[in-house]
Amino acid sequence: MNIVIVGGCGFIGRHLSEKLREDPENRITVFDRSHPSALGSNGAIRYVQGAFKDNRFDDLVTGADLVVHLVSTSVPGSARAASKEIHANLIPSVELFEACVRRGVGCIVFLSSGGAVYGGSARKPNRESDLPDPINTYGLQKVLIEASLREITHGSGTRHQIIRLSNPYGPGQNPKGPLGLVTKLVYMALNHEAVHIFGDGSVMRDFIYIQDAIHAILDVMRFGEPDTIYNIGCGVGTTVAQVVETIGRVLPETVLITHNPARTVDVPYSVLNIEKYRRISTLPGFIPLDEGIRKTYDYFKDQQQ
Numbered sequence: 001m002n003i004v005i006v007g008g009c010g011f012i013g014r015h016l017s018e019k020l021r022e023d024p025e026n027r028i029t030v031f032d033r034s035h036p037s038a039l040g041s042n043g044a045i046r047y048v049q050g051a052f053k054d055n056r057f058d059d060l061v062t063g064a065d066l067v068v069h070l071v072s073t074s075v076p077g078s079a080r081a082a083s084k085e086i087h088a089n090l091i092p093s094v095e096l097f098e099a100c101v102r103r104g105v106g107c108i109v110f111l112s113s114g115g116a117v118y119g120g121s122a123r124k125p126n127r128e129s130d131l132p133d134p135i136n137t138y139g140l141q142k143v144l145i146e147a148s149l150r151e152i153t154h155g156s157g158t159r160h161q162i163i164r165l166s167n168p169y170g171p172g173q174n175p176k177g178p179l180g181l182v183t184k185l186v187y188m189a190l191n192h193e194a195v196h197i198f199g200d201g202s203v204m205r206d207f208i209y210i211q212d213a214i215h216a217i218l219d220v221m222r223f224g225e226p227d228t229i230y231n232i233g234c235g236v237g238t239t240v241a242q243v244v245e246t247i248g249r250v251l252p253e254t255v256l257i258t259h260n261p262a263r264t265v266d267v268p269y270s271v272l273n274i275e276k277y278r279r280i281s282t283l284p285g286f287i288p289l290d291e292g293i294r295k296t297y298d299y300f301k302d303q304q305q
Contacts, residue, residue, distance in 0.1 A: 001025070001026055001027070001065040001066055002026075002027045002029075002063055002064050002065045002066075003020060003026055003027065003028050003029070003064065003065065003066045003067075003068065004028075004029045004030075004031065004060060004061055004064045004066070004067045004068070005017055005020075005028065005029070005030050005031070005067075005068045005070065006031045006032075006052070006060075006067065006068065006069050006070060006071055006096065007031070007032055007052070007069070007070035007071035007072075008028075008030030008031065008032055008068075008070065009030060009032035009033075009034040009047075010032070010070060011168070011172055011173045011174070011179075011180070011210070012070055012111065012165075012168060012210070012213070012214070012217075013030065013032070013068075013070050014172060015172060015210055015211075015213075015214045016068070016070075016214055016217060016218075017030055017045055019214050019218065020218075021044045021045060027046075028044065028045045028046070029045075029046045029047075029048060029060070029064075030045055030046070030047050030048065031047075031048045031049075031050060031055075031060055032047070032048075032049065032050075033049065033050065033051055033052070034049070048060060052071045052073070052088075052092045053073075053087070053088055053091070053092045055092070055095075056095075056099075057095060057096045057099035057100075058099045058102065058103060060099075061096075061099050061100050061103050061105050062103045063103075064100070064103070064105045064106075065105070065106045065107070066105070066106060066107050066108075066109065066221070067096070067100050067105050067107075067108050067109070068108075068109045068111070069093065069096060069108065069109065069110045069111065070111050071089070071092075071093075072089060072138070072141075072142075073088040073089055074088070074089070074137070074138050074141075081137065082137050082140060082141075084137075085137045085138070085140060085141040086141065086144070089141045089145065090141050090144050090145055090148065093110075093145045093148060093149075094148050094152065097148060097149055097152040097153065098152055100153075100158055101152060101153060101156045101157075101158045104157060104158070105158050106157075106158065106159065107158065107159045107160065107161065107221075107226065108149060108153065108158060108159075108160045108161075109160070109161045109162075109163065109217075109220075109221060110145060110146065110149050110160065110161070110162050110163070111163050111165055111217075112142045112145070112146055112162050112163060112164045112165070112229075113138070113139060113142045113164060113165070114126075114164040114165050114166040114167075114206065114231055114232065114233055114270065114272045115139075115166065115167065115205065115206075115267050115270035116134055116135075116136060116138045116139030116142060116267060116270075117132050117134060117139050117142050117143055117146075117164055118130055118132065118133060118134075118267075118270065119132070119133030119134055119135050119139065119267060123269050124271075125235060125237075125271045125272055125273040126231070126270075126271070126272055126273060127231070127273045127275075127276075128164070128228075128229040128230065128231055128273075128276055135264075135265070135267060136265040136267075138265075139267075146162050146229075149162065150227075153227070159226035159227055160226070160227055161220055161221070161224055161225075161226065161227075161228065161229075161230065162228070162229040162230070163217060163220055163229075163230050163232055164229060164230070164231050164232065164272070165208075165213060165217075165232045165233070166205070166206035166207065166208050166231075166232065166233030166234070166270070166271075166272050167180075167181065167182075167205045167206060167207045167208065167233075167270075168180075168207075168208050168209070168210050168213040169181070169182035169183045169207060169208075169209065169210065169292065169296065170182075170183065170209050170210035170211065170292060170295065170296050170299075171210065171295065171296060171299035172210065172299075173210070175187030175188075175300070181205070181207075181240065181243065182207055182243055182289075182292070182293065182296065183296055185243060185244065185247055185255075186247060186251070186293055186296045186297050186300065187300055189247050189248075189251055189253040189254075189255050189297075190251075190253060190297060190300050190301065190304075192253070192254070192256070193256070194256040194257070194258045195244060195255055195256060195257050195258070196258050196259075196260055197240055197241075197244070197257060197258070197259050197260065198240075198259075198260050198261070198262050198263050198266060199259070199260075199261070199262030199263075199266075200241070200259070200262075201239055201240040201241030201244065201259075202239055202240070202241065202268070203239065203240050203266055203267075203268055203269075204237040204238065204239045204240075204268070204269045204270065204271060205237070205238060205239075205240070205270050205271075206233035206234055206235065206236065206237060206238075206270060206271045206272050207233075207234065207238055207243070207289060207292075208232070208233050208234050208286065209286070209287040209291075209292035209295070211287065212234075212283060212286050212287055213232060215282070215283050216232040216277060216281065216283060217232065219277070219280055219281055219282055219283065220232070220277070220280070223280040223282075224280055230276055230277050231272040231273060231274050231276065231277060232272070232274065232277055233271070233272035233274055234274075234286045235271070235272060235273065235274040236271070237269070237270075237271035238289060243289070244257060246289055246290055246293060247293055249290075250290045250293055250294055251293065251294070251297055
């Protein structure tokens with residue numbers, strides 16, 4: 001297939017493009033603001049540099065069978081005005097989707113949020129059929145982009161799939177970036193830095209190792225129904241306090257903890273019901289949190305040597 005990955009230089013995009021290039025029949029174009037030289041040479045992947053909000057997408061998506069939209073200019077823990085989120089994320093996404101329909105793209109896959117979209121007020125694993133209830137602007141823009149994708153592709157020859165991903169972590173994630181709680185905590189423990197926890201550690205998340213997340217995304221692309229939504233996660237909730245306890249138990253490091261005030265933008269409970277995904281899954285089993293922590297630790301340890 002001819003595949004375009006928008007935002008393909010990020011954590012998920014790099015893992016996804018590398019997996020897709022294992023099939024010699026795939027022709028992959030990665031669009032991102034990052035300069036290709038920063039990623040090293042890779043003849044199997046064509047890199048196009050550009051700004052998401054200032055781009056005209058027709059040339060980029062012409063001839064594409066599949067377009068994967070991974071871009072987000074903000075993170076769940078940030079507090080931004082709704083107008084900024086709409087201008088930075090929603091409007092360029094609408095322009096991308098419209099270009100895909102004009103150019104006859106076969107399918108658009110949009111990576112949404114498995115946490116910020118639902119809101120977590122129900123304190124139960126969320127199904128795809130649950131009504132969105134975002135409590136921050138990050139979740140709001142994801143909901144608006146999902147709705148725009150459905151409306152723009154409706155009645156056209158372009159199909160779509162929406163993937164609501166939980167909290168991926170693991171090798172290749174920036175431990176000093178704003179995302180990836182497990183990755184950040186493992187890195188901080190390795191470097192004997194104080195681990196900063198917002199609130200009392202009772203915030204619950206559905207953590208998934210990056211290898212499993214990519215496998216599940218590809219399952220949806222290959223075997224999932226068109227024009228629908230899939231939750232992807234482990235389907236198991238783990239509190240921040242439990243993550244810290246697991247790190248202290250499985251790693252040969254002393255975990256130093258400091259507590260900061262809780263943030264109003266943090267969804268208190270985010271666990272996904274993944275029954276729909278399980279019906280198409282080829283994943284033999286999810287990597288347990290303790291094993292994923294060890295793998296992430298070994299990755300950072302090897303980088304230091």
